[in-house]
């Protein structure tokens with residue numbers, strides 16, 4: 001859980017995107033802004049092969065399946081968002097946006113879509129400073145950053161002081177966040193998402209499976225990742241089964257449409273690769289729709 005510090009795990013996921021763009025072929029997800037948005041240290045590692053290979057692929061090589069997890073999550077979110085926009089959706093809310101760069105990339109199909117990024121105040125302040133330093137002219141059109149600490153503040157009140165329109169359907173992405181939050185913060189935030197969701201709204205988020213739900217012997221990368229993120233000051237504290245999520249979502253007026261598992265995402269985004277990019281076991285991505 002974050003307090004006054006910005007999220008180091010968010011910098012790490014941006015670093016994974018930056019390294020992927022430079023060193024992996026073919027690309028699962030292309031983010032030309034990731035290197036500018038991550039920390040100076042990660043930027044140096046990503047841009048210097050003499051650092052990248054011994055550090056990322058040597059020292060941290062056992063975490064390679066985490067790259068797959070982050071990259072397929074990013075691309076699936078964009079694919080689902082694009083389909084949502086094609087159906088007429090005009091509002092995109094990123095909860096725990098981290099150093100996501102969609103507001104800077106702004107593909108043509110996102111023209112006219114209002115992007116609202118919610119994040120912990122410390123992470124968001126660093127991100128906005130890095131966006132400005134990278135040459136972005138702030139404020140960007142159809143973009144708003146709303147600082148909210150999910151452990152202390154209320155999503156409803158936070159969005160009420162923003163351009164967010166609760167009468168219009170939204171696509172909510174809450175990727176890479178819920179396992180860092182207490183069960184009360186998850187339930188509260190879901191309740192507010194439910195209240196703020198006009199019919200036709202959609203929600204996508206990833207979650208971690210509890211130990212008992214892991215296939216035997218396939219949880220070692222997740223265990224290692226848990227130790228690494230704890231060292232960064234961000235502990236995994238919440239784990240869910242799809243049945244838990246179904247209950248939580250139905251209580252707030254959402255229907256769980258499906259859960260994408262590592263094998264589904266590996267087959268969809270990483271099949272037929274010649275390199276070692278694979279998807280970590282132990283997470284799922286839930287897709288839900290407002291009833």
Ligand SMILES: C[S@@+](CC[C@H](N)C(=O)[O-])C[C@H]1O[C@@H](n2cnc3c(N)ncnc32)[C@H](O)[C@@H]1O
Nearest residue numbers: 007009010013096097098120123149150151176
């Ligand atoms: C692993 S990062 C994921 C960032 C981004 N969604 C991505 O996939 O790259 C976790 C994000 O959760 C946010 N976060 C963690 N605890 C939070 C809290 N209590 N309130 C608001 N945001 C929080 C962090 O600021 C960070 O942006």
